[in-house]
Each structure stands twice: as structure tokens, then as C-alpha cells.
Amino acid sequence: MNKFLQIIFPLLFCVTIAGAAKIKGHVYDKKSGEALVGATVVLENTGKATSTGLDGTFEFKGVPTGAATIRVTYLTYKTVIQQLTVADKDNDHVKIYMESASKDLGEVTVRATASGSNERDARRIEQNATQVMNIVSGRSIEVSPDLTVANVMQRVSGVSIERNSNGDGQYAILRGMDKRYNYTLVNGVKIPSPDNRYRYVPLDLFPSDLLDRLEVYKTLTPNLEGDAIGGAVNMVMKNAPDHFQINANIATGYSQLFFDRNFTSYDASGINHKSPYDLNGSKYKATQADFSKGTFDYTSKKPAPNMVGSMSIGQRFFDSKLGVVLAGSYQNTYRGSNSTFYNSDVVGTDAYAKITSQSYRQYSEQQKRLGLHGKLDYVFDSNNKISLYNVYVNLKNQQLRDQVTTNYNNSVYSESNGNNAELVYSTRSRLTEQQIYNTTLHGDHKFFDGKFKVQWSGVYSTAKNDVPDNASVNLNALKTGDQINKLSLVNTNPIERRWERNTDEDKAGYLDLTYTVKTAGDNKIDFMAGGLYRDKQRSSYLNKYNLYAPQVPVPGSATGETRSPLFGVDFQNYTDLNLEVSNQQGGVNNSLTYDAHEKTGAGYGMFKYTSNKLEVIAGARVEHTDQGYNMLFPQGETRPTGSQVYTDVLPSATLKYHLTDKAQLHASYYKALNRPGFYEIVPSKIVNEEYEERGNPDLKRALADNYDLRYELFPGASEQLLVGAFYKRIKDPIEFTFQSDATRPQDIFYTPGNFGTANNYGAEIDYIKFFNKIGIKANYTYTHSRITTPKKSRRINEATGDQEAFLVNQSRPLYGQSEHIANVSLLYKDTKKGWDLQLAGAYTGPRINTVSQFLNNDLWQKGFIQVDASAEKRFKNNISVFVKAGNIVNTPTKLYIKGTNPANETIKEKLVSNGQTLIRADYYGQSYLLGVRYKFN
16 A cells, blocks of 8 residues: 555656646836836736736746635735636746826826836936936845945946045946036035045945935036036935835944044044134134143044944825925944055156155044935926925034154165164044035926926035044154164144134026927927026135144253153143143234135027937036135235126037937937136145145136936846947146146145146946846046146256256146946846845046146056945835845955166065056945834835
8 A cells, every 4th residue: 555655656756747737927108118016916816926027027836726716915006906817838928017106286196106116217317317317226125235325436337436545435426527517416406525635526425225216417418517527426315205205224233443443533522623713813822721631542442333324214295295304314434544655756867766665554434424304295286396405414523533654864765774763653533523514406397288387496515524623643763773762742832732624605596498289299398497596605724733742951961951752651641741831822814715716607498309219408508606715814825806807608509319219329418618726726835745735717618518418228127238428628627737846846745737738538338237136337537638748757967967847738638538448237136026136336436636746656556456345234114124235355456657767676575566666555444234114104
């Protein structure tokens, strides 16, 4: 009997399998025909259920033959029940179409999914956009490894980022055009920058989880502001959903850097945000008691874990007429870097610099990032809608920089030469607070059966940068072999306390008018006109005090000899020092204490012709600029006030030709400008970091002609293939270079200037493809640019035998431009089991970091690959757990000079290789984050 059962059961199993079949299918949006990702598919009466993959597909195996019923459900869509007959052989591919269940208010459709927060809608916005653009959806941002908008930007084709001192992204470079050539929008409105020097916005201010989507404009139309030669970044903030939603998360983590060393900090609680001059008047004489000792009260220990969290809540009321959304984000993180860099000098007639000293530097930074966003919108009827939104971001960065520099007596750095060396110890404690606030009241109105549309906005924005009591101290010593002695305060003003702040205040009004005329068939022409007026006022302030420690008697000296206080002998901590103030009334009388203004008026006219196959958009924009400054303490400056007034006509034309419903050609031409920043045109002289910087009141705006051509294919709901090329011809590009003082050639300073004409061209490819649960996002950009600037060289005068300097024109790429940029992200998504995984790599090719005054001595940044990863697991009850890991392979920033001097070959650190001399290496370490998310939909 047992043998009989052993035979019959396998036979019965084989019969069952023979009578079972496989069902494969797709789920589509009925209106758009696009695949739906994550729809729930249930095979009734079998207990089988699955979810559609990233390409909208589903599959059931082992299905009994005969009649079957499939039920499909998806958020915001009507449930679909479909009957079919299952054959014992191959079954037809099942196609299921779902209809949206969203509520309509006449012509105004309120849908949460229309915001671009998911991949499907993001691709549709790209496809329908007038200008050439790329979009990162809110859902992609949520599951990515990125916590700030700056880091999200590096995933976009043609975009590279500049890192700050802790390794996070800070500024975006679009298509090889430096950050100065781009501007930043919030919900389509330009915001001011808190940067103390330039007009571009630090994108690390913005927590990424406040966004519905991130748009990157690569071309302009006349209704967009014209100062974007590289492009524009538009942050679309969270919008009110069509039903009650909550999205909250909290996470903690650590930086790998502080597993290996301590975090050094100081007591910032007593810092006064106003200088003694501000508090007590211009005639007040400051003493040591006016300065907090907390800036020199250092502690060194392991930092607390990083903490980040965010929450958004939204709902619509009164039959969906009133929409409300509130969102907030807070991040408290501990970051830093370890750096080694080598100072160099070009001496004699050598073509390449000699290394003269080595510096080791450590940064320890605590960043507190706060973001708040709120929006109200009210739909009166199908023709009238009004909205009010506010956004506030604040970034506090408490930083301590510790540095030791070794200077060798023979002016060539080499620890093997046995010579005595001078050591300089420098410590800087700095608290920086940057904030931006924007409030916008916006209206949309339609008249004459929707033929005439009016849009208007009233905007108030402020941006502030505050650096109170920036304190630095310097010690020096002599080193003989391994012996360090005479560690003392430097002789002249070893301590500096500096107050800096600047505020931008913008008041602006926007008006856009559209009149639509229908022609033959479904063709139509939109005639558009409008403009804006903005009044920008800037206030800049700088005050600094120099302090010193009085000389102390030399013990045992019979002649009353004195010396500088010695560390470990006369003081154990900087807080023990009794200090005197050398400039008791401060140094507010400098060229960086000024007021400035920029008044911009603009108007445009354009038309948009639309047919089944063709879209044509053409027109022109006129922008009038009145920019000027007033130095409050000229100090003998020959140009204490200045202004630039000019008007620019900026034509543009865009053509879109629809090859099929999913493929199109997109061509564009536009003219754009780049205005100088206030800091750049004020004739200032200020020492920042290692060199003096000067403004240039004769600096002119740059103008550029921009050409684009792109083939765009959108084969699936979330898929795309974009292949394009671009060309930019820039007149009077603005670049910072080192120059020599005309009256004192030995004085070198860093200053902006205009340099003839530059050319920039390249090609891009952007690819997104999904295979059920697997997806790939990849892009590559090639960029080539050329600019010619004067460089200094030296030669021997044959008549006198003396050295003489002369200028040579040298061509090079634009500052910040990388020839090759690439991104690859591998995705895994299992909706049924609740998994989202991502491994992301970003490559940035070599680019110029600093432009040298000398021939062949520009400082280049090596190409690097940054790898990040993230994972999320969703559970029942709307809970999910996620992990994010940044800079997994600990990619450093390395700077080098092309070429080498023979004297550098003897350096024991082996800085010379492959014809390059290493100048600097910054290491940031990995970062890890583990968190919990709650979603209620």
C-alpha cells in the first residue's frame, strides 16, 4: 500500500500541474495609457495576490484552468473586476485599464498624484513641458540616500555639485556652467541668497523632504527670468492632497569619521550676535571683558548621534475647495573632514610651483537644519483660485577648524632634509547662521469661457547670513627633528574676533496674461504677455577686532628681558590669557560695510502655437537693471559709490515636434545674461583664507546665446530616453583670477574679471528603464568649454640678466566644468513585500578648482566617484523602516597641479605621480542613518 501511495501521489501532482497554467498581464491608466506601478492584483477564490512591478506587469503561476476572476485596486483609481478563461496552454497577455476616481471641480481637477510627487507624473510633466527640463519626483527623493536638495541635484543629468567643508553637496554646476550662472526658484518664484559674497543660493539649506518634486530647467522661455545661462532650479514644495494624509519620519545615525577621532567643539552659548561697536556705539573702547571666552573653551569627545526627522500633514475641506498642507523638517548632524594640503610658490623662472609647506587640518561641524512650509489654496469656482504659501529654512553651522602648518627654512618642503622648521598652530571657531524666508500670494483667474487667463503673484522674501564672533588664534614654534619648543602666541595680533552679516530683502510683483485663439481643427494659439518688478536691497556689515597678549618677563633675566606667553608655561588654555585689544574701536570702517540695491523691471511677449504634431513657442523678454552700491566707510576709496544701469533684449524660440504619442524632438534657442554680485563690484580689499580678495567695480554682466536639441522618448509610465546636445557662446564671462597690484607687483590678489568670449558645448543622455521589480536610472554628460585668460610667467632679461615677469594668454576650461559626468542608480522595488532598494553612484570628472595667476599652475580637482545606498521596508499599519548610507567608499576630494617641479620629487609623501603634483586631499568618512517612517493615506 505504501509503495502504491508513493507512486500515485507524484502522478496526481503531475496531473495537477498539467492542468494548471500561467497568467501574465499589464495594468494601465485608461486615459494616458501608461503602466501603473504598485497596483494590487488579486486572483479571486484562490488566495493568490500580487502587485504590478515597475513596468506595470503582474504574473500568477499554477493557476487552475477554466473560468477565473481578477480584481485590481489602486489608490485614487476605480476598482476593476475582469473575467477571463484560463487555458491549459499559453494564455493571452491580459491588459487591464483603470479609470481615475479623482473628484472634479468643473475644470479644476484636484489630484494628489498630479503634483509630480511620483515617477509617472514626473515623466509626464517632462514630456509636456515647454522648456527642456529634468525632474526628480518626491517619491524618488524620499527613498534616495539624500537628505538635502544639494545632494539630490547630483542625480540629474548634466549636473555636478560642489562640496562644502564636511563633504556634503552645497552648490550645483549645470552643464559645466559655474553656480554663478544659475538661479533658484521656490514654486516658480526666485528667492534671494544668504551668501555673503554671491547671488546664488546654497542648496544645502533646504531639507529634501519638503519637496513634491525638484525641477531643473535647462532652457528658458520669455516668461522666465533671463539670468540663467546654465539653467534654473525650481523646488516645488508639498501641495495639499485630495484626502487626509500624514507623512512622518524620524531617524538617527553616525559619521564614520568620528569612530576614528574625536569631535572638537566649543561653548557657543555666550556668543553675542552684535559686536561691542554695535552695542555701545562708535566711540566705545572694547576690552577683553567684551568678548566671550566660550569661543576658546574647547572640548574634544565623541559626538552625540545624528538626529533627523520630518512631518507633513494635509487635507482638503469644504467639498475640496480649501486645501491645507503643513510640513516641517529638522536635522541635527555632526560632520567633519580630515585634510592635508601643501602650500606652493612659483619662484625664479621655474615653470611649476615648489612645495614650501605642509598643513594638516581638521574640521568638526555641527549642523542644525530647520525647514518649515505651509500652503493654503482656495478654489472659488472653475475660473478662480487663490493660494498663499510660506517657506522658511534655517541652517546653523557651528564649526571648529584646527590646523598645524610646517614651514621649512629652505623654502622647499621636505622632511628628509633635516633642516629646522617653523610650526604654526591655527584654530578657528565659527558660528554661521543662514536663513531664507519667502511668502507668496498667488492668483489664477479665467474669463470669457477660459479664453483669457490672468495669473499674478505678490512676493516678499528675505535672506540673511550672520557670522557672529568668528574667533581665530595663532601659535608658533620651532621644530628640530621630533622636538617642538617655544610654543607661543605669534608676536603681532595673534587673535582676531570678527563679526559679519548681510541681509537681502526682495519685494516683487509678477503678472502673466494669456489669451487663447482656436484655429482650424484642434489647433490653437496662446498669446502671452506679462512682466515683473523686483526691488532688492542689501545691507552688508563687517567689523573685526585684533587682540594680543602682553609680553611676560623671562624668568631669571637680569636685564628685564620679555617674551611672548608660552603654552604650558604661562597659560594652559586660551581662556587663561589676559588679553589687550589693539584696535579698541573695532574695524567697522572697511570696504565690506556697505548698502546696495538692485532694481529689476522686466516685460515679455510671446506666443505658443499648438497642433497635433507641432508646438512653436517664440517671443522676447526685455530686462532693465539698476544695480549700485554705497560704501559707508570709504577710507580714501576713489569710487565709494557706483552703479550700473543697462537694458537687455532676450529673444527665444522653442520648437517641439511630436514624432509619435511617446516620441518628440525638442529644439530651443534663448539669450540669457549673468549679473555680477554685489560683493564682486564693491571695490573691497579683504583677506579671506590664504589670500586677499578685491572687488571690481568695472565688472560687466555676461551675455550668452544658448542652443539646445533633444530627442525625447517616453515608452512607459516611468520610463524615458533623452538624448540631447547643447551649445553656449558666452560674451564677457566672469571668472575669478589672481592678479598683481599695478603699483606693488609683489602684492597678489584674487579678483573677478571679464575675459573675452567663451564657448561651451556638450551632449547628454538620460535613460530610465524598469523590468518588473528591477529598475535602472543612468545618465551621462560630455561637456567641453574653452576660455582664454592672461597668465604670468618669468624669463631672464638677456640684456640685464635679471628676472622679469611677462603675461601669456592661456586657454583652459571654464572654472568648475567637468568634461565627463555620469550617474547610475540600480533600483529594486517589490510592492507586495514592501521593499525599496537603491544603490547610486555619481562620477564627476576632473575640473579646475582654483585659477592661478601663473602659467600652467591652475589647481585641478581629481575626478571622483561617490557611492550611496538606501533601503526601505514597509510593514502593515503604515509603518516602514529605512536606512541610508552616504559616501560608502569614502571618496576624498583631491586637488593637484598638472606638471611638477624637480624639487618636489624629494618629498617623502610621494606627491608626484603621472606628471601631477598633489596639493590637497580631504577625507569626509561615511555616514549612516536608520529611521522609521509613518504614512497615513
